[in-house]
Amino acid sequence: MPICCCSFGYLFLMPFIVGCMDIPDDIFGESLNLEDTHLNEGFQEGYETGFASGKDDGREVGLKTGFTTGEELGFYRGCIDVWNSVIRVEPTCFSTRVQKNIKEMDELVSKYPILEPENESVTDMMASLRLKFRAICATLNVKLEYNGYPKASDPNEIQVAVEDLINYWSYDSSYGTQQEKWGPNVRTPSEFAVSCLLALEGPY
Amino acid sequence: MTLIEEEGLQLTQVQTLEGHTDRVWGLAWKPATGTAGTPAMLVSCGGDKTVRIWKQRSTSSTSFDCLEVLEEIHTRTVRSCAWSPSGEKLATASFDATTAILEQNGNEFECVSTLEGHENEVKSVSWNASGSLLATCSRDKCVWIWEVLPGNEFDCVSVLQGHTQDVKMVQWHPTVDVLFSCSYDNTIKVWAEDGDSDDWRCVQTLGESNSGHSSTVWAMSFNATGDKMVTCSDDVTIKVWGVDIARLQSGDTSASWGHLCTLSGYHDRTIFSVHWSREGIIATGAADDAICLFIESEDHSVDGPKYKLLLKKEKAHDMDINSVRWSPTENRLLASASDDGTIKIWKLASMH
Numbered sequence: 355m356p357i358c359c360c361s362f363g364y365l366f367l368m369p370f371i372v373g374c375m376d377i378p379d380d381i382f383g384e385s386l387n388l389e390d391t392h393l394n395e396g397f398q399e400g401y402e403t404g405f406a407s408g409k410d411d412g413r414e415v416g417l418k419t420g421f422t423t424g425e426e427l428g429f430y431r432g433c434i435d436v437w438n439s440v441i442r443v444e445p446t447c448f449s450t451r452v453q454k455n456i457k458e459m460d461e462l463v464s465k466y467p468i469l470e471p472e473n474e475s476v477t478d479m480m481a482s483l484r485l486k487f488r489a490i491c492a493t494l495n496v497k498l499e500y501n502g503y504p505k506a507s508d509p510n511e512i513q514v515a516v517e518d519l520i521n522y523w524s525y526d527s528s529y530g531t532q533q534e535k536w537g538p539n540v541r542t543p544s545e546f547a548v549s550c551l552l553a554l555e556g557p558y
Numbered sequence: 559m560t561l562i563e564e565e566g567l568q569l570t571q572v573q574t575l576e577g578h579t580d581r582v583w584g585l586a587w588k589p590a591t592g593t594a595g596t597p598a599m600l601v602s603c604g605g606d607k608t609v610r611i612w613k614q615r616s617t618s619s620t621s622f623d624c625l626e627v628l629e630e631i632h633t634r635t636v637r638s639c640a641w642s643p644s645g646e647k648l649a650t651a652s653f654d655a656t657t658a659i660l661e662q663n664g665n666e667f668e669c670v671s672t673l674e675g676h677e678n679e680v681k682s683v684s685w686n687a688s689g690s691l692l693a694t695c696s697r698d699k700c701v702w703i704w705e706v707l708p709g710n711e712f713d714c715v716s717v718l719q720g721h722t723q724d725v726k727m728v729q730w731h732p733t734v735d736v737l738f739s740c741s742y743d744n745t746i747k748v749w750a751e752d753g754d755s756d757d758w759r760c761v762q763t764l765g766e767s768n769s770g771h772s773s774t775v776w777a778m779s780f781n782a783t784g785d786k787m788v789t790c791s792d793d794v795t796i797k798v799w800g801v802d803i804a805r806l807q808s809g810d811t812s813a814s815w816g817h818l819c820t821l822s823g824y825h826d827r828t829i830f831s832v833h834w835s836r837e838g839i840i841a842t843g844a845a846d847d848a849i850c851l852f853i854e855s856e857d858h859s860v861d862g863p864k865y866k867l868l869l870k871k872e873k874a875h876d877m878d879i880n881s882v883r884w885s886p887t888e889n890r891l892l893a894s895a896s897d898d899g900t901i902k903i904w905k906l907a908s909m910h
Contacts, residue, residue, distance in 0.1 A: 451705075451713050451756065485717045492675030492702070492714040505677055 419471065422502065423480075427463055429500055430483055434460050437490075452493050455486045462486075566909040569849065569871045569892070572620045575612055575901040577627070580605030582895035584638040585883045589645045592617075593887040599625070600893060601648060602901050603636035609650050609660075611667065612901070622903060631658050631669055638682045638727075642706075643689045651680040657694050659710065670710040675702055675717070684737075686730040691715070693737050695725035701739050701749065703758060716758040720747055727777050732784045734806055736761075740775035746789060750811035761811050764799065769817035771797065779834040786863075787815065788840050790829035796821040796842060796852070798865060818862045824850050824870065828878075835884035839868065839906070843879030843894055848872045851906070875902065 437456050440447055448456070462483050467473045484504070491498055582604040592598030597614035600622065609628040615621045632652035639650045648660040648667065657680055659671040676696035684693050692704040692712065701718040723742035730737055737749040737758075748762040764770045773792035780787050785803035790796050798818045805813035827845035834840050840852040851868040875896035885891040890906040 449713055488675055489714040489717050495674065
Protein backbone atom coordinates (compact mmCIF):
# COMPACT_ATOMS: atom_id res chain seq x y z
CA MET A 355 0.00 0.00 0.00
CA PRO A 356 2.69 2.65 1.03
CA ILE A 357 4.76 1.68 -2.05
CA CYS A 358 1.88 2.63 -4.30
CA CYS A 359 1.52 6.05 -2.60
CA CYS A 360 5.19 6.78 -2.96
CA SER A 361 5.28 5.86 -6.61
CA PHE A 362 2.15 7.94 -7.19
CA GLY A 363 3.88 10.82 -5.40
CA TYR A 364 6.90 10.52 -7.69
CA LEU A 365 4.70 10.40 -10.79
CA PHE A 366 3.12 13.66 -9.72
CA LEU A 367 6.47 15.25 -9.16
CA MET A 368 8.04 13.84 -12.37
CA PRO A 369 7.15 16.69 -14.76
CA PHE A 370 8.32 19.17 -12.23
CA ILE A 371 11.60 17.39 -11.76
CA VAL A 372 12.06 16.97 -15.50
CA GLY A 373 11.28 20.63 -15.97
CA CYS A 374 14.01 21.58 -13.53
CA MET A 375 16.61 19.28 -15.07
CA ASP A 376 18.51 22.25 -16.73
CA ILE A 377 19.38 23.87 -13.38
CA PRO A 378 22.78 22.30 -12.74
CA ASP A 379 22.98 22.44 -8.96
CA ASP A 380 19.90 23.35 -7.15
CA ILE A 381 16.57 25.16 -7.38
CA PHE A 382 17.87 28.06 -5.26
CA GLY A 383 20.54 28.87 -7.82
CA GLU A 384 18.77 31.94 -9.25
CA SER A 385 18.28 33.73 -5.95
CA LEU A 386 21.90 33.20 -4.98
CA ASN A 387 23.07 34.71 -8.30
CA LEU A 388 20.79 37.72 -7.78
CA GLU A 389 23.74 39.96 -6.82
CA ASP A 390 25.63 39.00 -9.93
CA THR A 391 22.55 39.56 -12.06
CA HIS A 392 22.00 43.02 -10.70
CA LEU A 393 25.68 43.81 -11.11
CA ASN A 394 25.52 42.78 -14.74
CA GLU A 395 22.38 44.77 -15.36
CA GLY A 396 23.86 47.83 -13.72
CA PHE A 397 27.09 47.46 -15.65
CA GLN A 398 25.22 47.15 -18.90
CA GLU A 399 23.24 50.29 -18.14
CA GLY A 400 26.31 52.23 -17.09
CA TYR A 401 28.27 51.05 -20.09
CA GLU A 402 25.62 52.18 -22.51
CA THR A 403 25.25 55.59 -20.85
CA GLY A 404 29.02 56.01 -20.61
CA PHE A 405 29.50 54.96 -24.20
CA ALA A 406 27.03 57.55 -25.40
CA SER A 407 28.52 60.26 -23.18
CA GLY A 408 32.05 59.31 -24.20
CA LYS A 409 31.05 59.49 -27.82
CA ASP A 410 29.74 63.02 -27.28
CA ASP A 411 32.89 64.06 -25.42
CA GLY A 412 35.03 62.47 -28.10
CA ARG A 413 33.14 64.34 -30.79
CA GLU A 414 33.67 67.61 -28.89
CA VAL A 415 37.41 66.99 -28.38
CA GLY A 416 37.77 65.86 -31.95
CA LEU A 417 36.03 68.99 -33.17
CA LYS A 418 38.22 71.22 -31.02
CA THR A 419 41.50 69.47 -31.90
CA GLY A 420 40.53 69.31 -35.52
CA PHE A 421 39.77 73.02 -35.51
CA THR A 422 42.98 74.11 -33.78
CA THR A 423 45.13 71.78 -35.91
CA GLY A 424 43.41 72.93 -39.06
CA GLU A 425 43.79 76.55 -38.01
CA GLU A 426 47.51 76.14 -37.36
CA LEU A 427 48.22 74.21 -40.57
CA GLY A 428 46.12 76.65 -42.56
CA PHE A 429 48.09 79.54 -41.06
CA TYR A 430 51.39 77.94 -42.06
CA ARG A 431 50.06 77.13 -45.54
CA GLY A 432 49.11 80.80 -45.96
CA CYS A 433 52.52 82.03 -44.83
CA ILE A 434 54.35 79.52 -47.03
CA ASP A 435 52.29 80.46 -50.08
CA VAL A 436 53.01 84.17 -49.60
CA TRP A 437 56.72 83.52 -49.05
CA ASN A 438 56.89 81.31 -52.14
CA SER A 439 55.24 84.04 -54.20
CA VAL A 440 57.81 86.53 -52.94
CA ILE A 441 60.64 84.15 -53.83
CA ARG A 442 59.24 83.74 -57.36
CA VAL A 443 59.22 87.52 -57.83
CA GLU A 444 62.57 88.17 -56.16
CA PRO A 445 64.65 84.99 -55.74
CA THR A 446 67.39 86.67 -53.70
CA CYS A 447 65.20 88.33 -51.09
CA PHE A 448 65.57 85.51 -48.59
CA SER A 449 68.79 83.77 -47.62
CA THR A 450 69.45 80.17 -48.68
CA ARG A 451 68.87 79.05 -45.14
CA VAL A 452 65.45 80.69 -44.92
CA GLN A 453 64.44 79.32 -48.31
CA LYS A 454 65.50 75.84 -47.22
CA ASN A 455 63.39 76.13 -44.08
CA ILE A 456 60.38 77.35 -46.09
CA LYS A 457 60.73 74.39 -48.44
CA GLU A 458 60.95 71.98 -45.51
CA MET A 459 57.86 73.55 -43.93
CA ASP A 460 56.03 73.24 -47.25
CA GLU A 461 56.81 69.52 -47.38
CA LEU A 462 55.76 68.95 -43.78
CA VAL A 463 52.43 70.75 -44.21
CA SER A 464 51.73 68.82 -47.41
CA LYS A 465 52.59 65.49 -45.82
CA TYR A 466 50.74 66.13 -42.56
CA PRO A 467 48.25 63.28 -42.05
CA ILE A 468 45.18 65.43 -41.36
CA LEU A 469 42.78 62.52 -41.42
CA GLU A 470 44.84 60.38 -39.08
CA PRO A 471 44.81 62.12 -35.69
CA GLU A 472 46.10 58.95 -34.04
CA ASN A 473 49.16 58.80 -36.28
CA GLU A 474 52.17 58.89 -33.98
CA SER A 475 54.19 61.22 -36.16
CA VAL A 476 51.79 64.18 -35.85
CA THR A 477 53.29 65.53 -32.60
CA ASP A 478 56.82 65.49 -34.01
CA MET A 479 55.70 67.02 -37.30
CA MET A 480 53.86 69.83 -35.56
CA ALA A 481 56.81 70.46 -33.22
CA SER A 482 59.15 70.60 -36.21
CA LEU A 483 56.81 73.00 -38.03
CA ARG A 484 56.64 75.30 -35.03
CA LEU A 485 60.43 75.39 -34.62
CA LYS A 486 61.05 76.11 -38.30
CA PHE A 487 58.38 78.81 -38.25
CA ARG A 488 59.93 80.51 -35.23
CA ALA A 489 63.39 80.36 -36.82
CA ILE A 490 62.13 81.87 -40.10
CA CYS A 491 60.23 84.64 -38.31
CA ALA A 492 63.24 85.43 -36.15
CA THR A 493 65.53 85.70 -39.15
CA LEU A 494 63.04 87.81 -41.13
CA ASN A 495 62.49 89.85 -37.97
CA VAL A 496 58.69 89.59 -38.19
CA LYS A 497 56.10 88.71 -35.61
CA LEU A 498 53.44 86.54 -37.18
CA GLU A 499 50.76 84.92 -35.11
CA TYR A 500 47.03 84.65 -34.55
CA ASN A 501 44.74 84.54 -31.54
CA GLY A 502 45.20 81.18 -29.95
CA TYR A 503 48.66 80.43 -31.34
CA PRO A 504 50.20 77.82 -29.00
CA LYS A 505 52.93 79.12 -26.74
CA ALA A 506 55.63 77.33 -24.75
CA SER A 507 54.61 78.64 -21.36
CA ASP A 508 51.07 77.89 -20.25
CA PRO A 509 49.17 78.69 -17.03
CA ASN A 510 49.98 75.34 -15.45
CA GLU A 511 53.69 76.03 -15.79
CA ILE A 512 53.34 79.39 -14.12
CA GLN A 513 51.47 77.76 -11.29
CA VAL A 514 54.21 75.17 -10.84
CA ALA A 515 56.88 77.88 -10.94
CA VAL A 516 55.07 79.89 -8.28
CA GLU A 517 54.67 76.82 -6.08
CA ASP A 518 58.38 76.07 -6.42
CA LEU A 519 59.21 79.62 -5.44
CA ILE A 520 56.90 79.55 -2.42
CA ASN A 521 58.58 76.36 -1.24
CA TYR A 522 62.02 77.88 -1.72
CA TRP A 523 61.04 81.06 0.10
CA SER A 524 59.34 79.27 2.97
CA TYR A 525 62.31 76.99 3.43
CA ASP A 526 64.58 79.90 4.15
CA SER A 527 62.27 82.77 5.09
CA SER A 528 64.82 84.09 7.56
CA TYR A 529 67.19 84.80 4.69
CA GLY A 530 66.33 88.47 4.25
CA THR A 531 68.15 89.06 0.97
CA GLN A 532 66.02 86.44 -0.83
CA GLN A 533 62.97 88.55 0.01
CA GLU A 534 64.61 91.58 -1.51
CA LYS A 535 65.57 89.63 -4.58
CA TRP A 536 61.90 89.17 -5.41
CA GLY A 537 60.39 92.45 -4.26
CA PRO A 538 60.87 94.95 -1.48
CA ASN A 539 57.39 94.81 -0.03
CA VAL A 540 57.04 91.08 0.19
CA ARG A 541 56.61 89.75 3.68
CA THR A 542 54.44 86.68 3.46
CA PRO A 543 54.34 83.71 1.10
CA SER A 544 51.06 84.89 -0.42
CA GLU A 545 52.41 88.38 -1.15
CA PHE A 546 55.44 86.68 -2.61
CA ALA A 547 53.24 84.51 -4.81
CA VAL A 548 51.30 87.55 -6.05
CA SER A 549 54.50 89.42 -6.87
CA CYS A 550 55.77 86.37 -8.78
CA LEU A 551 52.57 86.11 -10.78
CA LEU A 552 52.75 89.79 -11.62
CA ALA A 553 56.37 89.44 -12.63
CA LEU A 554 55.70 86.37 -14.77
CA GLU A 555 52.54 87.60 -16.46
CA GLY A 556 53.45 91.26 -16.73
CA PRO A 557 53.88 92.89 -20.18
CA TYR A 558 57.39 92.98 -21.64
CA MET B 559 107.70 79.70 -10.13
CA THR B 560 104.42 77.96 -10.74
CA LEU B 561 101.22 79.21 -9.23
CA ILE B 562 101.24 76.42 -6.74
CA GLU B 563 104.65 77.40 -5.46
CA GLU B 564 103.77 81.06 -4.94
CA GLU B 565 103.15 81.90 -1.37
CA GLY B 566 101.16 84.50 0.44
CA LEU B 567 98.71 85.03 -2.39
CA GLN B 568 95.96 87.41 -1.40
CA LEU B 569 92.96 88.85 -3.13
CA THR B 570 92.98 92.57 -2.49
CA GLN B 571 90.25 94.96 -3.40
CA VAL B 572 91.46 97.44 -5.95
CA GLN B 573 88.29 99.37 -6.60
CA THR B 574 84.54 99.34 -6.12
CA LEU B 575 82.53 100.45 -9.14
CA GLU B 576 79.29 102.07 -8.10
CA GLY B 577 76.53 103.33 -10.28
CA HIS B 578 74.04 100.58 -10.86
CA THR B 579 70.84 101.27 -8.95
CA ASP B 580 69.81 97.64 -8.70
CA ARG B 581 71.57 94.28 -8.60
CA VAL B 582 74.38 93.71 -11.09
CA TRP B 583 73.81 90.46 -12.97
CA GLY B 584 76.62 90.18 -15.51
CA LEU B 585 80.12 91.28 -16.37
CA ALA B 586 82.45 90.93 -19.32
CA TRP B 587 85.98 92.17 -19.91
CA LYS B 588 86.57 93.56 -23.37
CA PRO B 589 89.02 91.32 -25.29
CA ALA B 590 92.39 92.74 -26.29
CA THR B 591 92.23 95.49 -23.67
CA GLY B 592 94.24 95.78 -20.51
CA THR B 593 97.44 94.91 -22.28
CA ALA B 594 100.03 96.45 -24.62
CA GLY B 595 99.17 100.02 -23.81
CA THR B 596 95.41 99.65 -24.09
CA PRO B 597 93.46 100.45 -20.93
CA ALA B 598 91.20 97.63 -19.76
CA MET B 599 87.48 97.90 -20.45
CA LEU B 600 84.63 96.16 -18.74
CA VAL B 601 80.89 96.00 -19.37
CA SER B 602 78.28 95.35 -16.70
CA CYS B 603 74.53 94.90 -16.82
CA GLY B 604 71.82 94.70 -14.22
CA GLY B 605 68.36 94.91 -12.79
CA ASP B 606 68.24 98.67 -13.34
CA LYS B 607 67.87 97.89 -17.11
CA THR B 608 71.18 99.56 -17.90
CA VAL B 609 74.38 98.43 -19.53
CA ARG B 610 77.44 100.27 -18.21
CA ILE B 611 80.85 100.51 -19.82
CA TRP B 612 83.84 101.04 -17.52
CA LYS B 613 87.33 101.96 -18.62
CA GLN B 614 90.65 101.91 -16.83
CA ARG B 615 91.87 105.47 -16.43
CA SER B 616 95.28 104.56 -17.87
CA THR B 617 97.25 101.37 -18.28
CA SER B 618 99.23 102.08 -15.12
CA SER B 619 96.25 103.17 -13.05
CA THR B 620 94.08 100.88 -10.99
CA SER B 621 91.06 103.18 -11.25
CA PHE B 622 88.13 102.58 -13.53
CA ASP B 623 85.74 105.30 -14.67
CA CYS B 624 82.28 104.85 -16.05
CA LEU B 625 82.59 105.59 -19.74
CA GLU B 626 78.94 105.24 -20.63
CA VAL B 627 75.54 104.31 -19.27
CA LEU B 628 73.24 102.73 -21.89
CA GLU B 629 69.68 103.14 -20.74
CA GLU B 630 67.43 102.81 -23.74
CA ILE B 631 68.57 99.43 -24.95
CA HIS B 632 66.21 97.24 -22.97
CA THR B 633 62.86 97.67 -21.27
CA ARG B 634 63.55 95.16 -18.51
CA THR B 635 66.48 93.73 -16.51
CA VAL B 636 69.59 93.10 -18.58
CA ARG B 637 70.71 89.68 -17.48
CA SER B 638 73.88 88.94 -19.41
CA CYS B 639 76.43 90.64 -21.63
CA ALA B 640 79.22 89.32 -23.85
CA TRP B 641 81.79 90.85 -26.19
CA SER B 642 82.47 89.24 -29.55
CA PRO B 643 85.99 87.70 -29.67
CA SER B 644 87.33 90.70 -31.62
CA GLY B 645 85.74 93.15 -29.19
CA GLU B 646 83.91 94.78 -32.08
CA LYS B 647 80.40 93.90 -30.97
CA LEU B 648 78.66 93.62 -27.65
CA ALA B 649 75.63 91.41 -27.11
CA THR B 650 73.23 92.02 -24.22
CA ALA B 651 70.48 89.63 -23.19
CA SER B 652 67.42 90.86 -21.36
CA PHE B 653 64.28 89.80 -19.54
CA ASP B 654 62.40 91.73 -22.22
CA ALA B 655 62.92 88.61 -24.40
CA THR B 656 65.33 90.33 -26.78
CA THR B 657 69.08 90.26 -27.32
CA ALA B 658 70.64 93.51 -28.48
CA ILE B 659 73.80 93.79 -30.56
CA LEU B 660 75.76 96.97 -29.91
CA GLU B 661 78.73 98.55 -31.68
CA GLN B 662 81.08 101.20 -30.50
CA ASN B 663 81.12 104.41 -32.49
CA GLY B 664 83.80 106.65 -31.03
CA ASN B 665 82.87 106.96 -27.40
CA GLU B 666 79.29 105.92 -27.92
CA PHE B 667 77.60 102.59 -28.25
CA GLU B 668 74.64 102.11 -30.54
CA CYS B 669 72.27 99.25 -31.02
CA VAL B 670 72.78 97.86 -34.54
CA SER B 671 70.47 94.88 -34.32
CA THR B 672 67.86 93.27 -32.09
CA LEU B 673 67.37 89.51 -31.99
CA GLU B 674 63.86 88.48 -31.15
CA GLY B 675 62.37 85.05 -30.97
CA HIS B 676 62.49 83.82 -27.40
CA GLU B 677 59.10 83.66 -25.76
CA ASN B 678 60.23 85.08 -22.45
CA GLU B 679 63.27 86.20 -20.42
CA VAL B 680 66.62 85.66 -22.13
CA LYS B 681 69.13 84.51 -19.53
CA SER B 682 72.45 84.31 -21.31
CA VAL B 683 74.31 85.07 -24.53
CA SER B 684 77.59 83.65 -25.81
CA TRP B 685 79.78 84.13 -28.90
CA ASN B 686 81.72 81.21 -30.37
CA ALA B 687 85.51 81.35 -30.66
CA SER B 688 85.53 82.80 -34.20
CA GLY B 689 82.66 85.20 -33.63
CA SER B 690 80.63 83.64 -36.44
CA LEU B 691 77.92 82.21 -34.20
CA LEU B 692 75.93 83.52 -31.28
CA ALA B 693 73.88 81.48 -28.82
CA THR B 694 71.10 82.60 -26.49
CA CYS B 695 68.98 80.76 -23.96
CA SER B 696 65.82 81.54 -22.08
CA ARG B 697 63.23 80.61 -19.50
CA ASP B 698 61.26 79.22 -22.44
CA LYS B 699 63.59 76.17 -22.19
CA CYS B 700 65.04 76.76 -25.66
CA VAL B 701 68.53 77.52 -26.88
CA TRP B 702 68.79 79.55 -30.09
CA ILE B 703 71.80 79.60 -32.39
CA TRP B 704 72.30 82.60 -34.69
CA GLU B 705 74.74 83.07 -37.53
CA VAL B 706 76.52 86.41 -37.72
CA LEU B 707 76.38 87.73 -41.28
CA PRO B 708 77.88 90.84 -42.82
CA GLY B 709 75.94 94.05 -42.39
CA ASN B 710 74.78 93.13 -38.91
CA GLU B 711 72.38 90.55 -40.22
CA PHE B 712 71.66 87.62 -37.98
CA ASP B 713 70.17 84.42 -39.31
CA CYS B 714 68.51 82.04 -36.94
CA VAL B 715 70.26 78.73 -37.54
CA SER B 716 68.43 76.55 -35.09
CA VAL B 717 66.02 76.48 -32.17
CA LEU B 718 67.11 73.74 -29.81
CA GLN B 719 64.66 72.09 -27.50
CA GLY B 720 65.67 69.53 -24.95
CA HIS B 721 65.91 71.11 -21.54
CA THR B 722 62.82 70.57 -19.47
CA GLN B 723 63.20 73.80 -17.50
CA ASP B 724 64.60 77.34 -17.56
CA VAL B 725 68.03 77.42 -19.25
CA LYS B 726 70.40 79.52 -17.15
CA MET B 727 73.52 79.85 -19.26
CA VAL B 728 75.00 79.03 -22.65
CA GLN B 729 78.70 78.86 -23.33
CA TRP B 730 80.61 77.93 -26.47
CA HIS B 731 83.69 75.74 -26.22
CA PRO B 732 86.88 77.87 -26.51
CA THR B 733 88.25 76.10 -29.58
CA VAL B 734 85.56 73.94 -31.20
CA ASP B 735 82.05 74.92 -32.31
CA VAL B 736 80.30 72.87 -29.67
CA LEU B 737 77.72 74.57 -27.46
CA PHE B 738 77.01 73.92 -23.80
CA SER B 739 73.91 74.88 -21.85
CA CYS B 740 72.96 74.42 -18.22
CA SER B 741 69.56 74.55 -16.65
CA TYR B 742 67.15 74.57 -13.74
CA ASP B 743 66.51 70.95 -14.73
CA ASN B 744 69.89 70.07 -13.13
CA THR B 745 71.53 69.04 -16.38
CA ILE B 746 74.22 70.31 -18.73
CA LYS B 747 73.62 69.65 -22.41
CA VAL B 748 76.21 69.48 -25.14
CA TRP B 749 75.04 70.51 -28.64
CA ALA B 750 76.92 69.91 -31.88
CA GLU B 751 76.21 70.24 -35.58
CA ASP B 752 75.68 67.07 -37.56
CA GLY B 753 77.76 67.63 -40.66
CA ASP B 754 77.30 71.06 -42.15
CA SER B 755 73.59 71.20 -42.52
CA ASP B 756 72.33 73.39 -39.65
CA ASP B 757 71.31 70.17 -37.98
CA TRP B 758 72.24 70.87 -34.38
CA ARG B 759 71.45 68.24 -31.85
CA CYS B 760 72.12 67.33 -28.28
CA VAL B 761 75.05 64.93 -28.31
CA GLN B 762 75.35 64.51 -24.56
CA THR B 763 73.45 65.29 -21.36
CA LEU B 764 75.37 65.46 -18.09
CA GLY B 765 72.88 64.66 -15.37
CA GLU B 766 72.79 63.07 -11.98
CA SER B 767 73.41 59.64 -13.49
CA ASN B 768 76.78 60.77 -14.86
CA SER B 769 77.81 62.16 -11.46
CA GLY B 770 76.19 65.45 -12.34
CA HIS B 771 74.59 68.08 -10.15
CA SER B 772 71.55 67.43 -8.03
CA SER B 773 70.10 70.90 -8.40
CA THR B 774 70.06 73.89 -10.78
CA VAL B 775 73.33 74.30 -12.65
CA TRP B 776 74.04 78.02 -12.81
CA ALA B 777 77.27 78.39 -14.76
CA MET B 778 80.02 76.70 -16.76
CA SER B 779 83.54 77.71 -17.69
CA PHE B 780 86.37 76.16 -19.68
CA ASN B 781 90.11 76.10 -19.08
CA ALA B 782 92.38 77.67 -21.70
CA THR B 783 93.02 74.45 -23.61
CA GLY B 784 89.38 73.41 -23.60
CA ASP B 785 89.99 69.90 -22.32
CA LYS B 786 88.33 70.66 -19.00
CA MET B 787 85.12 72.33 -17.92
CA VAL B 788 84.04 73.49 -14.47
CA THR B 789 80.39 73.87 -13.44
CA CYS B 790 78.70 75.24 -10.34
CA SER B 791 75.27 74.68 -8.91
CA ASP B 792 72.54 75.33 -6.39
CA ASP B 793 73.63 72.00 -4.84
CA VAL B 794 76.62 73.99 -3.43
CA THR B 795 79.21 71.90 -5.27
CA ILE B 796 81.65 72.64 -8.06
CA LYS B 797 82.34 69.90 -10.58
CA VAL B 798 85.19 69.50 -13.01
CA TRP B 799 84.67 67.56 -16.24
CA GLY B 800 87.14 66.41 -18.87
CA VAL B 801 87.16 65.34 -22.50
CA ASP B 802 89.60 63.80 -24.95
CA ILE B 803 90.50 67.12 -26.56
CA ALA B 804 92.30 65.55 -29.53
CA ARG B 805 89.15 63.63 -30.48
CA LEU B 806 86.95 66.68 -30.00
CA GLN B 807 89.17 68.91 -32.11
CA SER B 808 89.43 66.36 -34.90
CA GLY B 809 85.71 66.74 -35.40
CA ASP B 810 84.47 63.77 -33.44
CA THR B 811 81.35 65.29 -31.91
CA SER B 812 80.66 62.10 -30.03
CA ALA B 813 83.75 62.64 -27.87
CA SER B 814 82.09 62.57 -24.47
CA TRP B 815 82.65 64.50 -21.29
CA GLY B 816 83.32 62.64 -18.06
CA HIS B 817 83.21 63.72 -14.44
CA LEU B 818 86.70 64.28 -13.00
CA CYS B 819 86.11 65.65 -9.55
CA THR B 820 83.62 67.36 -7.23
CA LEU B 821 84.53 70.18 -4.86
CA SER B 822 82.21 70.59 -1.91
CA GLY B 823 82.16 72.21 1.47
CA TYR B 824 83.62 75.53 0.30
CA HIS B 825 80.40 77.46 -0.11
CA ASP B 826 77.31 76.83 1.96
CA ARG B 827 74.86 78.53 -0.39
CA THR B 828 74.06 78.48 -4.09
CA ILE B 829 77.13 79.04 -6.25
CA PHE B 830 76.01 81.38 -9.03
CA SER B 831 79.17 81.88 -11.01
CA VAL B 832 82.41 80.15 -11.90
CA HIS B 833 85.24 81.29 -14.18
CA TRP B 834 88.49 79.59 -15.15
CA SER B 835 91.38 81.98 -15.79
CA ARG B 836 93.85 81.45 -18.62
CA GLU B 837 96.41 80.69 -15.99
CA GLY B 838 94.36 77.93 -14.49
CA ILE B 839 92.76 79.52 -11.42
CA ILE B 840 89.10 78.73 -10.88
CA ALA B 841 87.11 81.54 -9.25
CA THR B 842 83.63 81.04 -7.82
CA GLY B 843 81.08 83.51 -6.51
CA ALA B 844 78.14 82.45 -4.37
CA ALA B 845 75.08 83.48 -2.40
CA ASP B 846 77.17 83.32 0.77
CA ASP B 847 78.78 86.60 -0.38
CA ALA B 848 82.17 84.88 -0.71
CA ILE B 849 84.65 84.35 -3.54
CA CYS B 850 86.74 81.19 -3.61
CA LEU B 851 89.79 80.49 -5.72
CA PHE B 852 90.92 76.97 -6.60
CA ILE B 853 93.99 75.59 -8.33
CA GLU B 854 95.03 72.14 -9.37
CA SER B 855 96.62 70.24 -6.55
CA GLU B 856 100.14 68.80 -6.85
CA ASP B 857 99.25 65.43 -5.49
CA HIS B 858 97.53 63.73 -8.35
CA SER B 859 95.66 60.64 -7.44
CA VAL B 860 95.30 57.70 -9.79
CA ASP B 861 91.78 58.84 -10.61
CA GLY B 862 92.87 62.09 -12.18
CA PRO B 863 93.40 65.72 -11.30
CA LYS B 864 92.44 67.12 -7.93
CA TYR B 865 91.81 70.72 -6.97
CA LYS B 866 92.49 72.57 -3.79
CA LEU B 867 91.32 75.82 -2.32
CA LEU B 868 93.83 78.60 -2.86
CA LEU B 869 91.90 81.10 -0.76
CA LYS B 870 88.39 82.09 0.32
CA LYS B 871 87.41 85.75 0.49
CA GLU B 872 84.52 85.94 2.95
CA LYS B 873 82.14 88.88 2.77
CA ALA B 874 83.62 89.92 -0.57
CA HIS B 875 80.29 91.68 -1.10
CA ASP B 876 77.37 92.53 1.17
CA MET B 877 75.00 90.32 -0.77
CA ASP B 878 74.84 87.44 -3.28
CA ILE B 879 77.59 87.41 -5.87
CA ASN B 880 76.08 86.88 -9.32
CA SER B 881 79.16 86.90 -11.52
CA VAL B 882 82.93 86.55 -11.28
CA ARG B 883 85.17 87.20 -14.27
CA TRP B 884 88.92 87.06 -14.70
CA SER B 885 90.51 89.65 -16.93
CA PRO B 886 91.65 87.92 -20.14
CA THR B 887 95.18 89.30 -19.82
CA GLU B 888 97.92 88.33 -17.41
CA ASN B 889 97.21 91.04 -14.91
CA ARG B 890 95.40 88.69 -12.48
CA LEU B 891 92.50 91.07 -12.10
CA LEU B 892 89.18 89.60 -11.07
CA ALA B 893 85.86 91.41 -11.30
CA SER B 894 82.83 90.44 -9.24
CA ALA B 895 79.23 91.64 -9.52
CA SER B 896 76.68 91.47 -6.75
CA ASP B 897 73.08 91.94 -5.67
CA ASP B 898 74.40 94.88 -3.63
CA GLY B 899 74.61 96.88 -6.88
CA THR B 900 78.39 97.12 -6.94
CA ILE B 901 81.19 95.67 -9.01
CA LYS B 902 84.49 95.07 -7.29
CA ILE B 903 87.86 94.76 -8.96
CA TRP B 904 90.30 92.51 -7.14
CA LYS B 905 93.97 91.85 -7.65
CA LEU B 906 95.52 88.50 -6.89
CA ALA B 907 99.07 89.11 -5.72
CA SER B 908 101.64 87.78 -3.38
CA MET B 909 102.00 89.86 -0.25
CA HIS B 910 105.68 89.10 0.14
